[in-house]
Structure formats: structure tokens, C-alpha cells
Amino acid sequence: MKIMTCPINGPRPVQEFVYGGEYRPMPDEPAASDAQWADYIFNRSGEPGLSREWWYHAPSGTWFIAERDNVKDVVLKTYLFDRANPPRAGKGATP
Amino acid sequence: MPLKLLKFGLSGKYAEPRMFRTPEKMRDTYDLVIIGAGGHGLAAAYHLAKDYGMTNIAVLDKGYIGGGNTGRNTAIVRSNYLTPEGVEFYKESVRLFSQLSTELDLNLFYTERGHFTLAHSDASLRTMRWRAEVNKHLDVNSEVIGPREISKLCPYMDLSCGGHAPVVGALWHPPGSIIRHDAVAWGYAREACRRGVEIFQKTAVTGIDIVDGQVTGVQTSRGPIKARRVLSAVAGYTPRITKMVGIRTPIVIQPLQACVTEPLKPWLDQIVVSASLHIYVSQSSRGELVMGASLDPYELHSERSTLDFVEGLVDHLLDLFPFLGNVKVNRQWAGMSDMTPDYSPIMGTTPIKGFYLDTGWGTWGFKATAVCGTTMAYTVAQDDDHHLIRPFNLSRFGDYTLVGEKGAASVGH
Numbered sequence: 327m328k329i330m331t332c333p334i335n336g337p338r339p340v341q342e343f344v345y346g347g348e349y350r351p352m353p354d355e356p357a358a359s360d361a362q363w364a365d366y367i368f369n370r371s372g373e374p375g376l377s378r379e380w381w382y383h384a385p386s387g388t389w390f391i392a393e394r395d396n397v398k399d400v401v402l403k404t405y406l407f408d409r410a411n412p413p414r415a416g417k418g419a420t421p
Numbered sequence: 422m423p424l425k426l427l428k429f430g431l432s433g434k435y436a437e438p439r440m441f442r443t444p445e446k447m448r449d450t451y452d453l454v455i456i457g458a459g460g461h462g463l464a465a466a467y468h469l470a471k472d473y474g475m476t477n478i479a480v481l482d483k484g485y486i487g488g489g490n491t492g493r494n495t496a497i498v499r500s501n502y503l504t505p506e507g508v509e510f511y512k513e514s515v516r517l518f519s520q521l522s523t524e525l526d527l528n529l530f531y532t533e534r535g536h537f538t539l540a541h542s543d544a545s546l547r548t549m550r551w552r553a554e555v556n557k558h559l560d561v562n563s564e565v566i567g568p569r570e571i572s573k574l575c576p577y578m579d580l581s582c583g584g585h586a587p588v589v590g591a592l593w594h595p596p597g598s599i600i601r602h603d604a605v606a607w608g609y610a611r612e613a614c615r616r617g618v619e620i621f622q623k624t625a626v627t628g629i630d631i632v633d634g635q636v637t638g639v640q641t642s643r644g645p646i647k648a649r650r651v652l653s654a655v656a657g658y659t660p661r662i663t664k665m666v667g668i669r670t671p672i673v674i675q676p677l678q679a680c681v682t683e684p685l686k687p688w689l690d691q692i693v694v695s696a697s698l699h700i701y702v703s704q705s706s707r708g709e710l711v712m713g714a715s716l717d718p719y720e721l722h723s724e725r726s727t728l729d730f731v732e733g734l735v736d737h738l739l740d741l742f743p744f745l746g747n748v749k750v751n752r753q754w755a756g757m758s759d760m761t762p763d764y765s766p767i768m769g770t771t772p773i774k775g776f777y778l779d780t781g782w783g784t785w786g787f788k789a790t791a792v793c794g795t796t797m798a799y800t801v802a803q804d805d806d807h808h809l810i811r812p813f814n815l816s817r818f819g820d821y822t823l824v825g826e827k828g829a830a831s832v833g834h
């Protein structure tokens with residue numbers, strides 16, 4: 327991967343981007359147990375596959391979601407996070 | 422041509438005894454299946470056979486012996502970590518490594534070189550003082566030294582670093598060593614085989630059977646095996662194995678790369694590490710400079726190499742050793758590092774009965790090979806975590822009792 331497409335600024339060299347880790351929905355604050363919080367904070371679905379993840383375009387301060395094949399290192403698509411229609415968590419095929 | 426070689430050529434039979442047997446057939450049942458014939462899996466097999474008389478063991482590898490990170494690391498062995506848990510653990514490993522050639526009856530080229538961790542700022546000097554004090558308290562030889570002492574030990578280093586971020590001191594750890602990594606795997610494999618352990622290469626584990634929370638066997642590319650104990654020692658493949666048993670862990674996989682230059686006359690005795698410049702370098706007994714930098718910046722399940730890595734590395738290397746400008750890089754490669762958030766391993770028993778983990782070795786696990794052998798053997802034989810590895814159990818992430826090891830290599834801190 328040499329070029330990544332920022333949803334705001336278009337294709338840019340990958341050196342301009344910072345990886346923000348797998349997208350994970352936060353548990354419900356008052357209801358979640360200690361165990362659910364621990365799982366949310368520490369555990370990851372670290373296996374190979376299509377992953378939906380946070381990326382940051384540093385020069386413009388843009389956080390966005392990338393869908394990436396983390397074996398072949400190919401980004402399939404990038405888009406801004408939409409609270410009303412959040413990405414699916416975990417590894418797997420595009421919804 | 423030596424007569425021996427001619428005879429060998431004509432007879433078609435190997436003149437020398439092979440280092441490890443390849444059994445014709447896999448048995449239906451073993452007492453223990455070890456997934457992964459890297460140093461860790463093989464060392465555990467050896468100690469189970471030798472110390473606990475457990476020999477009905479199969480070690481399975483989807484590739485070949487030592488073909489994972491065991492054969493890809495830069496072979497640095499040291500114990501100057503930061504946390505007391507870490508220091509105690511790695512200290513025992515250095516002790517075992519220093520005697521391993523005798524133990525395995527194989528020359529592993531273990532050489533004590535001395536290990537510098539360079540400081541380029543007051544802040545990092547402060548961390549080094551802290552490390553040195555923890556080390557001394559636990560009887561590990563480490564001290565903070567100044568530029569003059571560094572120059573005396575390593576006269577070719579340009580302490581001014583080309584003018585920016587000059588070296589202001591170092592953590593000096595005389596027992597820091599390098600060792601021939603493939604031979605470590607071969608030695609453990611041979612001695613485990615001699616005691617009856619069976620090693621199957623090119624045999625991948627594809628599933629793990631569990632009944633009522635107890636392991637009952639594994640599925641492999643060569644058919645099923647029954648076993649009530651399974652030890653997973655697969656480093657960069659751990660998330661695939663833990664998925665088979667439905668255990669969640671914090672492990673993510675990021676590549677770590679390394680490279681070597683063409684051979685040079687011996688000029689660098691020590692191992693030199695600079696976390697600020699993101700490089701480490703030592704000179705092998707063949708004269709090559711063996712070099713590494715920091716972890717690749719995002720998750721990737723691949724052993725590919727990049728030009729970015731070499732460019733970034735040599736840029737910083739030339740700050741320290743400007744005279745290397747014309748030296749050529751000969752080879753580069755990568756391994757998949759199994760990273761944890763506290764730079765400490767995940768070892769021991771798990772919520773599944775009979776399933777043991779030896780993982781979370783990231784960029785730092787080669788030096789632990791020897792102590793993992795003894796402690797994982799104990800853990801599997803007794804079904805109880807050895808005291809040295811108790812702080813590293815997977816349960817720490819549920820209990821919020823992380824270890825916070827900042828002395829690990831190739832990680833920014």
C-alpha cells in the first residue's frame with residue numbers, strides 16, 4: 327500500500343496517514359459489566375481478513391473508516407464515520 | 422573431492438546421522454500436541470521429555486522447523502528490562518542460554534557482546550537510570566554510562582549524531598549477547614527427538630476439538646489427532662488459533678523487519694540500540710551488520726519487506742556511523758509479531774482445560790525461548806502456571822493487572 331484515499335482530500339501518500347486500530351462499538355455505558363468493559367478495552371479480533379478500521383489523515387486532521395484486506399494490504403474503500411449508520415464490527419465481508 | 426563425499430554420492434545414503442527423525446506415520450493419540458515448531462514449542466517439548474518424562478508428544482508445524490520468527494529475529498539476548506516481573510523472567514533465560522550449547526551438545530555460537538541502549542535526551546536518560554536501578558536490585562549487571570565511556574568501548578560511533586539529538590549517555594548491559602537462532606531450534610528439536618518426541622513438519626492445525634470446556638484433540642492437514650492437552654506456540658499466527666477455541670485476546674499482528682549488509686571486517690563488538698533513532702545493530706560472526714528498526718505502523722498478516730523500512734533505517738544508521746555510507750544492504754526480510762498492549766507475553770493456562778498458550782512474543786520473544794521451555798513444560802506437566810509466568814496469564818486483561826513492560830525492543834515509548 328503506497329496511496330490511500332482520504333474521504334475529504336482524495337488520494338494521498340500513505341505516510342500522511344496514522345493507523346487508529348480496529349473499529350469497535352463502545353458498550354452501553356451504564357449497563358456494561360466490568361468484564362464487558364475489559365473486553366472492549368483490551369481485546370481485539372486480531373485475525374486476518376477484511377477489517378474495518380480507523381485511520382487519521384494527519385495534515386488535515388480527518389478521522390475516517392477504511393475497509394482493508396489486512397493480508398494483501400489493499401484498501402477496498404474509505405468513508406467518513408456516520409453515527410446513524412455505523413460500520414459493522416469485527417472481521418468479515420463487506421455488509 | 423574427499424573420499425567420503427564420493428562414497429556418499431554413489432551410495433545415495435546420508436553419510437551423517439540426520440538431526441531429526443521424520444516418523445512415517447502420525448499416531449491417533451498423543452498425550453500432548455504442540456502447535457508450532459519454533460524455538461518455544463521445541464524447547465517446551467524438550468523440557469517435558471527431559472524434566473517430566475513426558476515423551477508421547479507431537480510437535481506440528483505448518484512450515485518447517487524454525488521457519489517462523491525463530492529464524493527471522495536478530496538474535497539479541499539480554500535481561501535489562503524495566504519491570505521486576507520482566508527482569509526476573511529474562512534473567513533466568515539469559516542464565517539458561519549461557520549454558521545451552523553444553524545442554525544441547527551443539528555449538529550455538531553464544532557470544533557476550535555487551536548491549537548499549539543509547540539516550541539522546543534527559544527524559545530517556547531518566548528511564549535508563551530507573552531501568553539500571555531495577556536491574557541492579559535484581560542482580561542484573563546494568564549501569565548508566567556517559568559519552569566518554571561509550572567512546573572508549575565503541576570508538577567508531579559518532580556521538581554528535583550529525584549535530585541533532587547527540588548521544589548523552591547509555592544504559593550499558595555487559596551480559597547482552599547474540600546467538601545463532603536456527604541452531605537453537607535445531608538443538609532443541611534434535612534433543613527432543615532423541616527422547617521420543619515426534620516432530621511433523623508441513624502439518625497445519627486446522628481446528629481444535631473441545632468437549633465441555635476440555636480439549637479432546639486437533640484437526641490437522643493430515644487428519645485428526647486425539648489429545649487432552651494442546652500447547653499453542655505459534656507467535657504471529659496466534660489469533661487464528663485462539664479463534665478456533667473461541668478465546669478473545671488483545672493480540673494484534675504487525676510486521677517487524679530486519680536486514681543485513683555485506684560482510685565487513687570486524688569493527689563492532691557491541692550491540693547498539695537507539696530507541697530515539699529507531700535502530701539497532703550488531704555485527705555477526707560472518708561480519709554482516711544485522712539491523713532492525715521499529716515495528717511496521719499498522720496491522721498486517723504478511724511477511725513482505727518494504728523499501729520504506731530500509732530507507733528509514735539507514736538514514737538513522739548513518740547518523741551514528743557515517744562511514745557506512747557506501748556499504749550495501751544484502752538481504753531483508755520480515756516476521757509477523759504478536760503484539761500485546763503491555764509489551765509482555767501471554768503464557769500459561771487458559772479458561773479451556775488442557776489448552777495452554779505461549780504467545781504475545783512480539784519483537785522480544787527470542788530471548789525468552791530457553792525460559793519458556795522450562796516454565797511451559799512445568800505448566801503443562803502440572804496443569805498449573807509456573808511462578809515465573811504467573812504475572813503473564815491471559816486473565817490479567819480481565820483483572821486490569823497489566824505488566825507495563827517498557828524495556829521491550831522496537832516499540833516506541
Ligand SMILES: Cc1cc2nc3c(=O)[nH]c(=O)nc-3n(C[C@H](O)[C@H](O)[C@H](O)COP(=O)(O)OP(=O)(O)OC[C@H]3O[C@@H](n4cnc5c(N)ncnc54)[C@H](O)[C@@H]3O)c2cc1C
Pocket residue numbers: 456457458459460461462481482483484485486487488489490491492493494495496497498624625626627654655656657658677678679713754755756757758779782783784785786787788789
Ligand atoms: C525481524 C525480527 C527481529 C526480532 N528480533 C528479536 C531479538 O533480537 N531478540 C528477541 O528476543 N526477539 C526478537 N524477535 C522476536 C522473536 O523472533 C519471536 O518472539 C520468537 O522467535 C517467537 O518464537 P516462537 O517459537 O514463539 O514462534 P515462531 O518461531 O514464529 O514459531 C511459530 C511456528 O508456528 C507455526 N504455525 C503457525 N500456525 C500453525 C498451524 N496452524 N499449524 C501448525 N503450525 C503452525 C509456524 O509455521 C511457525 O514455525 C524478533 C522478531 C522479528 C520478526
